[in-house]
Amino acid sequence: MTAAIVLSAQTTALGIVRALGVMGVPVVVVHYDWRDIAQHSRYVVEKVSATHPEVDEEAFVATILKLSDRWKDAVLFPASDETLLIAARHKDLLNRHFQVACPDYALVLQVIDKRKTCLLAAAAGVPVPQTLLPTSVAELKEFGCMIGFPCLLKPAQSHLFFGHFRRKMFIADNQGTLLDAYLQACDAGLDMMVQEIIPGSDQEVVNYNSYSHSGTPLVEFMADHVRNAPLHYGSPRVACSSNLPGLIAPGRQLMRALGFSGFTCVEFKRDPRDGRFKLMEINGRHNLSTLLAVRCGINFPWLEYKHLAYGTIPEPHAYESGIYWIDMTRDIAYSLRNAFSERYAPASYLRPYLSPKVWAIFDYADPKPFRQRIRSLAGYMACNSGMCKHFKPRMVKQIGHEGPVLR
Ligand SMILES: Nc1ncnc2c1ncn2[C@@H]1O[C@H](COP(=O)(O)OP(=O)(O)O)[C@@H](O)[C@H]1O
Numbered sequence: 001m002t003a004a005i006v007l008s009a010q011t012t013a014l015g016i017v018r019a020l021g022v023m024g025v026p027v028v029v030v031h032y033d034w035r036d037i038a039q040h041s042r043y044v045v046e047k048v049s050a051t052h053p054e055v056d057e058e059a060f061v062a063t064i065l066k067l068s069d070r071w072k073d074a075v076l077f078p079a080s081d082e083t084l085l086i087a088a089r090h091k092d093l094l095n096r097h098f099q100v101a102c103p104d105y106a107l108v109l110q111v112i113d114k115r116k117t118c119l120l121a122a123a124a125g126v127p128v129p130q131t132l133l134p135t136s137v138a139e140l141k142e143f144g145c146m147i148g149f150p151c152l153l154k155p156a157q158s159h160l161f162f163g164h165f166r167r168k169m170f171i172a173d174n175q176g177t178l179l180d181a182y183l184q185a186c187d188a189g190l191d192m193m194v195q196e197i198i199p200g201s202d203q204e205v206v207n208y209n210s211y212s213h214s215g216t217p218l219v220e221f222m223a224d225h226v227r228n229a230p231l232h233y234g235s236p237r238v239a240c241s242s243n244l245p246g247l248i249a250p251g252r253q254l255m256r257a258l259g260f261s262g263f264t265c266v267e268f269k270r271d272p273r274d275g276r277f278k279l280m281e282i283n284g285r286h287n288l289s290t291l292l293a294v295r296c297g298i299n300f301p302w303l304e305y306k307h308l309a310y311g312t313i314p315e316p317h318a319y320e321s322g323i324y325w326i327d328m329t330r331d332i333a334y335s336l337r338n339a340f341s342e343r344y345a346p347a348s349y350l351r352p353y354l355s356p357k358v359w360a361i362f363d364y365a366d367p368k369p370f371r372q373r374i375r376s377l378a379g380y381m382a383c384n385s386g387m388c389k390h391f392k393p394r395m396v397k398q399i400g401h402e403g404p405v406l407r
Pocket residue numbers: 129152158159168195196197198199202205228232233234235267269280281
């Protein structure tokens with residue numbers, strides 16, 4: 001059977017590994033971060049340690065190419081933004097040895113760079129939060145006034161910003177904090193955009209996932225965010241499969257506008273002021289809650305694998321709604337840390353745990369990734385609390401400090 005090679009090894013990657021592993025696909029994992037877990041999965045037939053792709057891109061590509069001796073024609077799955085960019089940039093070369101499960105570079109840039117995504121969506125008639133792209137301090141000041149406060153200063157490329165600031169964006173309450181945040185981002189060499197805040201809780205954030213062929217979604221799946229981490233401007237720690245008819249039109253419009261082939265996860269937020277779904281971002285790769293769709297009846301990595309390896313065109317699938325996906329360690333850690341600010345009623349907090357669900361990482365049949373997650377979390381906490389003077393996480397790139405929230 002043709003193998004799969006998964007690039008990166010965190011929660012998204014683990015979802016792909018398990019989704020393919022249960023179908024009998026031999027899976028190779030290329031890992032490079034001290035927090036990685038997917039390489040420990042029982043479904044992994046070979047794990048390869050690589051230099052971080054943002055530290056040495058050529059070395060990373062060379063590591064992948066070396067795998068062609070043993071895993072010729074394997075399907076290559078980038079499972080993070082940095083590996084998506086690299087796989088797309090070197091797609092022609094990699095395609096000589098493998099089958100790369102990502103769109104062409106020009107298209108990847110449209111989804112990785114949120115400025116391009118917003119422009120494309122607006123041109124396609126998909127609602128977008130009011131967004132302005134400053135190129136100078138003077139413009140920034142003008143745009144802050146136009147959008148009003150509080151507003152968001154969001155990076156064009158999220159993964160680069162996160163590598164520097166360990167957060168997804170800045171929230172600015174006034175001109176002073178907006179300027180301060182902008183200058184910090186400029187110092188780090190990052191392009192930013194000023195964006196209106198769509199009001200409402202994390203439950204208003206939804207995913208439209210699809211597998212498309214030449215701009216036509218063939219298989220669709222939708223989910224609500226239930227709790228995000230951090231609150232308001234984070235990524236899901238609990239999600240729930242759902243059926244949202246109002247999402248289908250904007251989701252399909254975007255895929256058509258992009259002419260997309262492959263898997264995407266599009267995030268929208270329902271704007272309570274007009275009831276419309278406003279675009280947050282497009283992930284041109286598999287997402288954190290891959291295993292939710294699998295649990296509900298749609299195995300996207302398997303559909304993509306069969307399409308690329310054997311030419312089987314995916315057909316529309318029905319799926320089960322009301323199933324939860326829980327990233328237990330993040331959910332519990334954030335809930336403890338923010339017990340007072342989050343204020344979930346106990347019944348609503350516990351509902352996902354008492355309902356039909358799938359865990360993001362925990363799995364009786366495949367326990368090692370969860371054990372590794374606990375181990376690195378415990379080490380990290382001990383390190384931060386000063387309990388352990390000897391624990392030093394093996395970081396392969398400089399991780400920025402967590403600065404104060406600009407409020
Ligand atoms: N304009 C906005 N208004 C309200 N919430 C937002 C806005 N932009 C982002 N968010 C919140 O922040 C989260 C992360 O933003 P996103 O653009 O998806 O960044 P990333 O690419 O890092 O995931 C979103 O899921 C959403 O909850």
